[in-house]
Amino acid sequence: MRHIISVLVENESGVLSRVAGLFSARGFNIESLTVAPVGDEETSRITLVSIGEDHIIEQILKQLNKLIPVLHVADLTDGPHVERELMLVKVTAEQSQRAEILRIADIFRSRVVDATPSTFTIEVTGDSGKLDACLSLLIPLGVTEMVRTGQVALSRGDKGLVKS
Amino acid sequence: MELTGAKIVIQSLLDLGVETVFGYPGGAVLYIYDEIYKEKKLTHILTRHEQGALHAADGFSRVTGEVGVAIVTSGPGATNAVTGLATAYMDSIPLVCITGQVPVPLIGNDAFQEADIVGITRSCTKHNFLVKDVKDLARIIREAFHIAKTGRPGPVLVDIPKDITIHKCEYVHTDSDVNIRSYKPNLKGHIGQIKRAITLLKASKRPMIYTGGGVVLSDAHKELFEFTSIMNAPITNTLMGLGAYPASDGRFVGMLGMHGTYEANMAVSHCDLLIAIGSRFDDRVTGKLEEFAPDAKIIHIDVDPTSISKNVNVDVPIVGDVKLVLEKINQLISTASFKKSKPDLSDWWEMVETWRKKDSLAYSQGESAIEAQYVIQTLCELTKGEAIVATDVGQHQMWAAQFYNFEKPRRWVTSGGLGTMGFGLPAALGAQVAKPNDKVVVITGDGSIQMNIQELATCLQYKLPVVIVILNNGFLGMVRQWQEFFYERRYAETDMMSHQPDFVKLAEAYNALGLRAKLPNEVEPVLKEALASDRCVIVDIHTRPEGNVYPMVPAGAALNDMILL
Numbered sequence: 001m002r003h004i005i006s007v008l009v010e011n012e013s014g015v016l017s018r019v020a021g022l023f024s025a026r027g028f029n030i031e032s033l034t035v036a037p038v039g040d041e042e043t044s045r046i047t048l049v050s051i052g053e054d055h056i057i058e059q060i061l062k063q064l065n066k067l068i069p070v071l072h073v074a075d076l077t078d079g080p081h082v083e084r085e086l087m088l089v090k091v092t093a094e095q096s097q098r099a100e101i102l103r104i105a106d107i108f109r110s111r112v113v114d115a116t117p118s119t120f121t122i123e124v125t126g127d128s129g130k131l132d133a134c135l136s137l138l139i140p141l142g143v144t145e146m147v148r149t150g151q152v153a154l155s156r157g158d159k160g161l162v163k164s
Numbered sequence: 165m166e167l168t169g170a171k172i173v174i175q176s177l178l179d180l181g182v183e184t185v186f187g188y189p190g191g192a193v194l195y196i197y198d199e200i201y202k203e204k205k206l207t208h209i210l211t212r213h214e215q216g217a218l219h220a221a222d223g224f225s226r227v228t229g230e231v232g233v234a235i236v237t238s239g240p241g242a243t244n245a246v247t248g249l250a251t252a253y254m255d256s257i258p259l260v261c262i263t264g265q266v267p268v269p270l271i272g273n274d275a276f277q278e279a280d281i282v283g284i285t286r287s288c289t290k291h292n293f294l295v296k297d298v299k300d301l302a303r304i305i306r307e308a309f310h311i312a313k314t315g316r317p318g319p320v321l322v323d324i325p326k327d328i329t330i331h332k333c334e335y336v337h338t339d340s341d342v343n344i345r346s347y348k349p350n351l352k353g354h355i356g357q358i359k360r361a362i363t364l365l366k367a368s369k370r371p372m373i374y375t376g377g378g379v380v381l382s383d384a385h386k387e388l389f390e391f392t393s394i395m396n397a398p399i400t401n402t403l404m405g406l407g408a409y410p411a412s413d414g415r416f417v418g419m420l421g422m423h424g425t426y427e428a429n430m431a432v433s434h435c436d437l438l439i440a441i442g443s444r445f446d447d448r449v450t451g452k453l454e455e456f457a458p459d460a461k462i463i464h465i466d467v468d469p470t471s472i473s474k475n476v477n478v479d480v481p482i483v484g485d486v487k488l489v490l491e492k493i494n495q496l497i498s499t500a501s502f503k504k505s506k507p508d509l510s511d512w513w514e515m516v517e518t519w520r521k522k523d524s525l526a527y528s529q530g531e532s533a534i535e536a537q538y539v540i541q542t543l544c545e546l547t548k549g550e551a552i553v554a555t556d557v558g559q560h561q562m563w564a565a566q567f568y569n570f571e572k573p574r575r576w577v578t579s580g581g582l583g584t585m586g587f588g589l590p591a592a593l594g595a596q597v598a599k600p601n602d603k604v605v606v607i608t609g610d611g612s613i614q615m616n617i618q619e620l621a622t623c624l625q626y627k628l629p630v631v632i633v634i635l636n637n638g639f640l641g642m643v644r645q646w647q648e649f650f651y652e653r654r655y656a657e658t659d660m661m662s663h664q665p666d667f668v669k670l671a672e673a674y675n676a677l678g679l680r681a682k683l684p685n686e687v688e689p690v691l692k693e694a695l696a697s698d699r700c701v702i703v704d705i706h707t708r709p710e711g712n713v714y715p716m717v718p719a720g721a722a723l724n725d726m727i728l729l
């Protein structure tokens with residue numbers, strides 16, 4: 001099963017390689033990883049997506065917790081949560097296709113963020129299913145380049161990651 | 165007081181109670197060594213190789229329970245330390261290794277003797293640090309010791325660039341506890357889980373205790389003895405757990421696993437409750453996972469949550485320190501009501517005794533070729549099971565585990581998890597430094613001893629009367645045994661006979677005592693002479709070349725599927 005794991009870490013050099021190294025050294029699967037400071041200057045939040053059986057995911061959570069600079073680990077898939085990903089897609093936009101591309105962009109509530117006589121660059125946000133769906137419609141029209149951020153997620157409700 | 169970084173290193177070590185360090189100097193640690201030169205309160209043992217320094221610090225730690233300390237230079241000094249770190253990491257031994265590094269402005273420039281040792285050792289240390297500011301140095305050293313020795317112990321590396329060792333800052337001695345907000349090991353054990361365990365303990369008709377290195381690391385042998393007495397259950401130790409329970413006690417059924425006794429493996433395979441204490445279900449222990457303890461509920465006490473339900477699913481996990489958890493359990497099972505409701509175990513003991521009668525370690529000593537088992541049995545008798553025994557890796561290691569009957573913990577120094585040949589001699593010298601009044605013996609093979617033989621010079625320099633017993637079978641015996649059993653006796657590159665050094669002459673070259681035995685009746689006199697010597701001794705004992713370790717569970721087979729002699 002697919003799991004979204006949130007990891008709060010001390011903002012120190014080498015943390016990311018400790019986390020990434022753990023996955024490669026132990027052969028854990030990693031679908032996506034995002035990381036950024038969360039604003040207090042001391043901590044960063046890593047969001048990981050991994051696919052694995054329950055006992056593997058349990059090991060992943062325990063092993064992450066065992067890393068010294070890791071403050072907190074949670075499997076967001078355990079409860080209700082919101083997940084978002086951002087994608088930028090550059091599509092070839094010949095005259096005959098321009099209207100069609102804009103229609104697709106509209107259906108997915110995405111925005112055109114750059115346009116040239118021969119291309120559109122479209123920004124889409126949503127869960128990964130939505131991004132996949134949008135992409136599958138754009139590919140036949142000619143996608144020249146694209147990039148995705150990987151999942152970020154938060155649990156729903158008033159509870160946060162860190163118990164105070 | 166303003167001190168240089170180098171002085172802060174030394175002062176921090178002293179303030180942390182360190183009296184002995186093992187190491188090897190070089191350019192990046194020159195300032196640190198200059199302070200070592202000036203500081204008479206700190207003893208520095210100069211090994212002849214950085215790997216030796218790490219294993220020596222490791223041996224020192226295993227026999228004392230203290231954090232072992234090693235200092236090495238940057239680049240090749242640091243990379244030479246890696247095997248020592250990995251060895252300690254696999255066996256959860258607390259070490260602090262200080263490495264020199266090129267000056268901060270040069271890091272990343274492929275500078276002379278630069279190695280990214282923090283990157284290299286990330287997966288074989290419990291944690292590592294690169295010091296980038298002298299103001300962080302004292303705190304980092306204290307944190308390194310704290311991390312090394314608390315929770316599940318392990319090696320920690322502190323990489324110190326050379327310029328940091330000349331920069332100055334204020335140093336204040338502090339006795340306050342280290343507080344790392346992201347690192348708080350759970351030691352106490354959840355009372356709800358402990359109560360669930362008690363319910364199982366109370367009901368079990370065929371309980372089996374399986375303990376490991378965690379009992380030694382937690383210094384919980386007394387609590388274990390009490391627990392085992394109240395339970396009156398058979399007990400087995402892993403290779404790492406030997407000595408935590410007295411081998412002479414009737415409840416002890418020997419080691420389990422690949423080269424464990426018949427009775428230990430059968431008892432694990434037939435028990436209805438397995439109580440795992442500070443042991444980690446290693447594949448050398450479990451054999452085929454699906455058939456491991458098939459009828460048993462499992463209780464597992466371990467301080468590291470990742471050890472629990474990693475290989476074998478556990479019914480009652482108790483995360484905590486063995487000593488604290490056993491104290492609590494003992495308190496709860498010491499009651500009259502527990503003892504009254506506990507089932508009678510005489511049928512279970514009858515089964516165990518039947519298995520024990522098989523005498524799976526039996527061998528016969530003839531008149532011509534020396535059997536390795538006989539050598540170790542004799543050594544055990546001559547030292548009354550009280551020597552500190554270090555080993556290398558191979559058949560000799562397994563025979564030592566099977567035939568040296570340890571009565572006390574922290575006397576068995578062996579590389580179990582990584583299985584590092586070359587560990588024995590340097591680890592023994594570290595143990596001898598820690599315990600100058602104890603007899604320290606290395607049991608080794610003719611292959612392994614050649615992997616860190618240079619440490620003889622260290623033994624000589626510091627007058628360490630280590631007794632090195634080479635069980636010389638002329639082969640890389642353990643590998644040869646596998647080739648005999650599973651590769652139709654194709655002895656690929658395992659024959660060491662033809663170009664073997666003369667070990668007696670080698671001893672003499674180092675000004676050690678060299679002795680030799682080629683016949684069974686020479687074994688006892690030669691060992692006696694070696695043990696009586698106050699010098700370092702090599703005893704070269706020519707054993708039967710194709711002797712095998714029995715019993716053996718082939719890799720991947722079930723535990724009760726043993727090859728017996």
Ligand SMILES: Cc1cc2nc3c(=O)[nH]c(=O)nc-3n(C[C@H](O)[C@H](O)[C@H](O)COP(=O)(O)OP(=O)(O)OC[C@H]3O[C@@H](n4cnc5c(N)ncnc54)[C@H](O)[C@@H]3O)c2cc1C
Binds near residue numbers: 441486558
């Ligand atoms: C050639 C060869 C053959 C081998 N054959 C065998 C064999 O037949 N049988 C065998 O048993 N081994 C054998 N081994 C050793 C094997 O590879 C493992 O090293 C060993 O089985 C592990 O022992 P352990 O389970 O006690 O764990 P250790 O490695 O000693 O780990 C200790 C465990 O205790 C926990 N712990 C540490 N401190 C505490 C504390 N304070 N409180 C609570 N828990 C704590 C740790 O988290 C860890 O889970 C062999 C090795 C070699 C090289």
Ligand SMILES: Cc1ncc(C[n+]2csc(CCOP(=O)(O)OP(=O)(O)O)c2C)c(N)n1
Binds near residue numbers: 556
């Ligand atoms: C550094 C290292 N290299 C290789 C091995 C693989 N290995 C395990 S046992 C063994 C043979 C050891 O031979 P020896 O020291 O003579 O001991 P014996 O088995 O003959 O008692 C080898 C090569 C190892 N454990 N460690």
